[in-house]
């Protein structure tokens with residue numbers, strides 16, 4: 001067994017691929033050919049929407065987010081978007097490293113406490129999550145098995161005169177979504193290409209097994225829990241517009257003869273309980289795996305009872321995905337602390353190549369806590385606001401601050417402890433591509449876009465041993481360059497497929 005395998009690693013063969021030239025990256029995939037051919041676009045759009053409905057690329061509507069009586073296609077792009085093969089491969093290859101890193105940090109309370117100390121002072125939401133973490137640490141961790149499902153998101157930073165590079169936006173360690181729908185988009189894009197008369201290009205579009213991969217992880221965790229009668233609990237929001245994405249995973253699990261139940265946090269408060277062995281029960285079911293598709297934003301804890309329910313789950317014997325420690329590892333503050341010299345070395349000293357692979361994806365991230373280090377970077381950002389992004393400790397899109405607003409907010413918070421509720425990050429400047437975005441109710445037009453590639457990581461730790469560590473699949477989201485922030489759920493980005501160039 002190699003040192004790598006001991007730590008739950010199995011290395012992937014490295015692909016040596018030619019470096020792309022700037023002009024190749026600049027050419028948006030075949031869009032020139034369809035430019036101004038309105039009839040073709042119209043026909044392809046009709047075919048694409050019907051294919052999306054047939055394949056199950058679906059979402060509930062804004063108007064009726066709690067019912068499936070009227071549904072719509074989930075927003076998606078008419079064509080796949082170009083993605084450099086070497087950057088896709090790089091993102092794939094670094095995913096196991098990130099899984100391992102996230103897991104290791106989640107087991108280091110001293111680091112989490114120190115790194116999040118100032119954030120907790122300034123941000124009540126992170127403080128409440130941390131209270132729960134502290135409480136379960138004090139009481140002792142009930143369940144030694146951990147299931148991690150994360151998604152590391154990247155953009156392709158493009159500086160004049162240089163090839164595009166893979167740069168991490170963030171890593172989501174809770175409720176990383178769209179694996180279900182993303183796995184269905186390639187079939188839609190293949191169909192569009194076939195209708196267009198491009199069967200060779202259609203055949204080049206890769207399949208995406210993200211949903212299957214994630215469910216392998218959930219199923220393995222369920223088996224390790226060791227009770228055939230126990231269920232997988234999906235914790236969901238009251239209004240789940242993205243329910244079909246979740247249903248894809250549910251169906252996979254049911255097909256493996258694993259019972260799935262869906263409940264809201266308040267259901268757990270009202271009807272959930274822990275028995276003398278800390279087994280979590282609700283409505284007559286014992287919960288083997290508690291999989292969070294909610295619980296990452298203050299709105300998800302709209303009353304104190306929600307916090308009580310979260311604590312109950314956290315204390316239970318159920319395998320949490322994620323546990324509270326892993327959720328905290330996904331905060332923007334921890335991302336920023338990881339960039340500091342020596343931090344990666346603390347966790348991955350047995351694999352220097354992993355450190356290199358991870359570090360290659362980092363851009364500058366900066367603490368703006370009170371003190372000279374923070375003062376200096378604030379001054380730089382006020383001077384050149386286009387070069388940075390100001391990020392509060394929030395998840396779910398639409399919270400980041402850019403450009404003029406960044407300058408204003410920094411000026412407002414400059415003299416106070418509120419600063420610690422934010423971090424600064426170098427702004428990634430991706431190459432624009434062109435595509436047609438299909439969004440219900442919006443006109444279809446050629447749009448200048450940027451893409452964001454996500455890789456899904458799945459791992460399971462049983463006590464101190466990683467028994468699974470994989471990259472399960474990917475997600476490509478595309479949005480108009482008009483928007484600096486905002487995801488698919490926010491109605492800004494659309495689902496896409498990488499067309500590897």
Ligand code: ADP
Nearest residue numbers: 170389394395396397425426427428484485486
């Ligand atoms: P959230 O947790 O809200 O999803 P993210 O860190 O993913 O936060 O940021 C949300 C969006 O903001 C991203 O999808 C991206 O469009 C934009 N963004 C975030 N960080 C950067 C960055 N460093 N450079 C450019 N755009 C960024």
Ligand code: MG
Nearest residue numbers: 153170396397
């Ligand atoms: Mg994000």
